Amino acid sequence: MSFGVDELVELLKAAGEPTRLRLLALLAGGDLTVSDLTEILGQSQPRISRHLKLLTEADLIDRYQEGAWAYFRLKQDGRAANLVQMLLMSASPADPVLLRDGERLTTVKKARAERAQDYFSQNAAEWDELRRLHVDDRDVEAALMRLIGSEPVEALLDLGTGTGRILQLLEGVYRRAVGIDASRDMLAVARANLDKAGVLKASVRQGDILNLPLDGAEFDVVIIHQVLHFLLQPELALQEASRMLRPGGRLVIIDLAPHQLEYLRDDHAHVRLGFSHQTMGEWLAKAGLRVEQAVDLKPNSNGAQALTATIWVARQGRATSLAPADADILPVSVGGN
Structure with missing residues (x-):
């Protein structure tokens, strides 16, 4: 220099x-x-x-x-x-x-x-419904299931588990799972939902997504579903998630694409108005992860509040299953009118 x-x-x-x-x-x-x-x-x-x-x-x-x-x-x-x-x-x-x-x-x-925690506590019982105001969960969940695949996952970690919906959705895929959330109210809802669904191989516990109460390199798949836009420094959560992955493990992020709904900051405690592919790719690279796929799920309606959701799949270390070339890394748009 x-x-x-x-x-x-x-x-x-x-x-x-x-x-x-x-x-x-x-x-x-x-x-x-x-x-x-x-x-x-x-x-x-x-x-x-x-x-x-x-x-x-x-x-x-x-x-x-x-x-x-x-x-x-x-x-x-x-x-x-x-x-x-x-x-x-x-x-x-x-x-x-x-x-x-x-x-x-x-x-x-x-x-x-x-x-943000106050907001979660006030809205824990209605959390899933609030999320559906902007993104169609059915499309997101169907795409998530396709991207995760049917191969058994030994250990899965759901960060910001909320109501435990992801733990229920993927019950047939993992052998054991842990959900982490900072809100006690959310965890109470999650435990009740898991009990009601009879999900016995998943547990939930309180923890900070930026300082997880877990040993590193424990999990084959880590999921962060609609959490990052509540964080002041989302990139730190990605680094902590990367620490949780076993060699070759996958990080799956579901969040919002860039948008202009400013009222979400005040009314729903959003800190970030979505994430671009470039920003997410840079953060993941710094966390030692390589993006394998990025899927944009466009809204099925043209309503002013309908937003595009994006799913990013990244792998720790060097990816080995990309063919042909880098075609799978490019964003893929799904749905919409």
């Missing part, structure tokens, strides 16, 4: 200002919005936006739009990104300013998580 004098000076000028260096340190912990950064740093939005603009122009951070919100992330690749990583590694972890920023970041994340 080498720079010309002028180039290096410009990069150091961009990073070498107290607020901008603090912004880089915060963005090293995940994607954040201007509102998040304003709350953490206690500075005005115009000032934070100006600093972010300079960092973006210097190619030190990326900006992407998601509905009405703009997210910022630390640049991951390239010489400038490597230089920033070196600078941040040189900062003292005991610095009082950076420590205070880190504490405020934790507070922001905690508040978001608590809001």
Whole structure:
């Protein structure tokens, strides 16, 4: 890694200002919005936006739009990104300013998580019905069954199990299964549903999707169904899910494609308005996973609230069953009018 004098000076000028260096340190912990950064740093939005603009122009951070919100992330690749990583590694972890920023970041994340948990608790009994307002579960479940296949699965993990619907749906496929959810109310519903259905080879337990109470490399299949859009840092959940997989195991993600229904943030605690194939592919690659298939399930109606759901199937390590070439990796659209 080498720079010309002028180039290096410009990069150091961009990073070498107290607020901008603090912004880089915060963005090293995940994607954040201007509102998040304003709350953490206690500075005005115009000032934070100006600093972010300079960092973006210097190619030190990326900006992407998601509905009405703009997210910022630390640049991951390239010489400038490597230089920033070196600078941040040189900062003292005991610095009082950076420590205070880190504490405020934790507070922001905690508040978001608590809001989502409150929403789940209030809507646990009607959760399946709420989800069906936007996505046709029948299409999703049929596609999921096709992608999972009929080969027996020794151990399955369902993250954000909710009402336990996935554990019931796939009962004929797995030999044992575990469902994890952070909401006690959801788990109570899930246990009741599993008891009613007579599902004895699956159990549910409370846990944090970002810090699972399980040993790693235990499961052949991990499923994350309509959970990631509630998370401030979905990519961390993917990394934790990857840790749970045995070598060659599969991660199956069902979530929403990008959309513009802003009211879902306030009314239904959504943090992210869907995920593009590019973003999901990048996150999965960083988690050590390779996308094998991506299926877009378009809505059967043209209603304003109907959304496209996407299923991504990724495998840990190098995939061995893709033929011909990479055709199966390309998004496939199903359904719709």
